[in-house]
Amino acid sequence: MTVVKNICCIGAGYVGGPTCAVLAYKSPDIKVTIVDLSEARIAAWNSDNLPIYEPGLDEVVFACRGKNLFFSTDVDAAIQEADLIFVSVNTPTKKSGMGAGMAADLAYVESATRRIAEVAKSPKIVVEKSTVPCRTAQSMRTILEANSTSEIHFDILSNPEFLAEGTAIKDLLNPDRVLIGALQTESGIEAQNALVDVYTHWVPKERVITTNLWSSELSKLAANAMLAQRISSINALSAICEATGADVDEVAFACGKDTRLGSKFLKASVGFGGSCFQKDILNLVYLSTQLNLPEVAAYWQQVVIMNEYQKKRFVRNIISTLFNTITNKKIAVLGFAFKKDTGDTRESAAITLIKDFIQENARVAIYDPKVEAEQIYMDLSEPGVVDTQKQLEKNIQICQSAYEAADDADAVVIVTEWDEFRDDQLDYEKIYAGMKKPAFLFDGRLLVNAAKLRQIGFKVSVIGKNELAGTA
Ligand SMILES: NC(=O)c1ccc[n+]([C@@H]2O[C@H](COP(=O)([O-])OP(=O)(O)OC[C@H]3O[C@@H](n4cnc5c(N)ncnc54)[C@H](O)[C@@H]3O)[C@@H](O)[C@H]2O)c1
Ligand SMILES: O=c1ccn([C@@H]2O[C@H](COP(=O)(O)OP(=O)(O)O[C@H]3O[C@H](CO)[C@@H](O)[C@H](O)[C@H]3O)[C@@H](O)[C@H]2O)c(=O)[nH]1
Numbered sequence: 001m002t003v004v005k006n007i008c009c010i011g012a013g014y015v016g017g018p019t020c021a022v023l024a025y026k027s028p029d030i031k032v033t034i035v036d037l038s039e040a041r042i043a044a045w046n047s048d049n050l051p052i053y054e055p056g057l058d059e060v061v062f063a064c065r066g067k068n069l070f071f072s073t074d075v076d077a078a079i080q081e082a083d084l085i086f087v088s089v090n091t092p093t094k095k096s097g098m099g100a101g102m103a104a105d106l107a108y109v110e111s112a113t114r115r116i117a118e119v120a121k122s123p124k125i126v127v128e129k130s131t132v133p134c135r136t137a138q139s140m141r142t143i144l145e146a147n148s149t150s151e152i153h154f155d156i157l158s159n160p161e162f163l164a165e166g167t168a169i170k171d172l173l174n175p176d177r178v179l180i181g182a183l184q185t186e187s188g189i190e191a192q193n194a195l196v197d198v199y200t201h202w203v204p205k206e207r208v209i210t211t212n213l214w215s216s217e218l219s220k221l222a223a224n225a226m227l228a229q230r231i232s233s234i235n236a237l238s239a240i241c242e243a244t245g246a247d248v249d250e251v252a253f254a255c256g257k258d259t260r261l262g263s264k265f266l267k268a269s270v271g272f273g274g275s276c277f278q279k280d281i282l283n284l285v286y287l288s289t290q291l292n293l294p295e296v297a298a299y300w301q302q303v304v305i306m307n308e309y310q311k312k313r314f315v316r317n318i319i320s321t322l323f324n325t326i327t328n329k330k331i332a333v334l335g336f337a338f339k340k341d342t343g344d345t346r347e348s349a350a351i352t353l354i355k356d357f358i359q360e361n362a363r364v365a366i367y368d369p370k371v372e373a374e375q376i377y378m379d380l381s382e383p384g385v386v387d388t389q390k391q392l393e394k395n396i397q398i399c400q401s402a403y404e405a406a407d408d409a410d411a412v413v414i415v416t417e418w419d420e421f422r423d424d425q426l427d428y429e430k431i432y433a434g435m436k437k438p439a440f441l442f443d444g445r446l447l448v449n450a451a452k453l454r455q456i457g458f459k460v461s462v463i464g465k466n467e468l469a470g471t472a
Helices: 016-026 039-045 057-064 075-081 107-119 136-145 168-173 186-199 213-244 248-256 277-290 294-321 349-359 373-380 389-395 402-406 428-434 450-456 467-471
Strands: 006-010 031-035 069-072 084-087 124-128 154-158 178-182 208-212 330-334 363-367 396-398 411-414 440-443 459-462
Touching (some): 016 031, 016 069, 057 168, 075 107, 084 107, 084 186, 107 124, 124 136, 124 186, 136 213, 154 213, 178 213, 186 208, 208 213, 213 277, 213 294, 294 349, 294 440, 349 363, 363 402, 373 396, 402 428, 428 450, 450 459
Parallel strands (some): 006 031, 031 069, 124 154, 178 208, 363 396
8 A cells, every 4th residue: 555655746836836735734753845947936935924915824834834834946856756636737828838827737737747757756546636628647657668677667636625715724724525536546536545555644534535536627617607606606696787777686595595506606796706617617618529429518608798897887886887988087996816815816807997997087096905016017907908008197096095095086886895995994984084076886796785885875786686676
């Protein structure tokens, strides 16, 4: 029976860092080394100021760093020492070439796999942790097998990660399930059991699911597609609510009480963001197209189309409410991260909204409690967002508080559901006093009590709610 004593994780990002830190925290008998090509990222992991913000992460890392948890740029040494290697590198949507805008870019997975093949001097269990298209493990196997000898044998497992940002540590300490796929060969099953033993250091055995490799790979894309589909479904309903006077919170609550549906992931919003949902659905759409299943591709594509529609619909409502023009008006954007409790801005709805505001020549003041100004400028300078540096300097202001952002603004737009924007935490009377009148507030997260803010004097518009239609 294989017993894992030394683990290497290639990729010290949002997944590799927290996942393997929790693994080390819960398994003092295993040495865990997390490696990355980025010197800056590794230096940050070795400092007091970790490179990602995630509640509870500091405690976990500081408890075992230097004991059985190490961060390093020496990829080769860590590969050579390890019995088991997680490949947890980025798999972004391809920007150019075949499948551009749809397929996952597997260049990082391939280069990490080639590195393992080149430098390994003993048998390894290689674990695909990155989210990848179904059958990627086959390509990894081909690369590794081409380099295996009688002394060096490689087994490949699929172990997709289901953590959500903002709750990563909670999710990792107490996962709904851990999924491990393997080739159903004697050696594949032995490797699978070795990884089961690692997880059962802290995860109850009944929550560790073992499947074949391809089921495991596809289940990851499937889970994300279904979660995003629920958001697009409730967002589609939010448009009907606004037109009829039905209240999207009430509809979600009533539907969610059906135990067959469940209440989670039914919060209407300005649109889902994050590095995963859109990327993984597009990945599934591409896979379906490649498999000559156009109806299946169109079905999943609609989840993304609805998400884009929701963002456009929100912007259109803002412009029409502000008397059909926002030129030179000041819009305060509260929140830039793609959800609360993270500093991650990848695919954040805020980026799309701000791009549209700037195209209408509005002035935009942004406040987010966890996103650095430098990151905001970087995101807005991406091709196709804010066209010129001059426009960026002239039209964008990064603020240190919600009050500063809202000062003299025509409208406040709540984009991220940070707790500090709630009406029992932020002094909305103070915000109102400082704004131009009429003072408009657009709640893209169903975060505030609209009636309370209307009493203060705000003109409030909330996704999925329309008081006028309701009373008509
Ligand atoms: N972010 C999430 O919440 C989340 C959750 C579940 C799954 N995933 C999946 O996990 C994977 C990683 O996502 P992430 O958010 O951690 O990405 P990330 O960009 O934060 O981190 C990836 C890291 O891998 C490093 N890297 C790339 N190629 C390398 C190589 N050859 N050798 C060493 N280091 C290398 C990069 O420098 C980077 O630091 C993706 O496939 C993603 O879809 C992400
Ligand atoms: O009811 C909801 C729930 C979420 N969101 C939005 O959806 C996006 C994604 O949120 P969430 O799923 O909580 O965060 P992620 O970190 O993107 O996590 C998803 O993507 C990860 C990467 O694959 C998976 O591991 C997780 O299981 C999956 O939840 C965010 O913009 C949320 O604001 C809504 O609008 N309404």
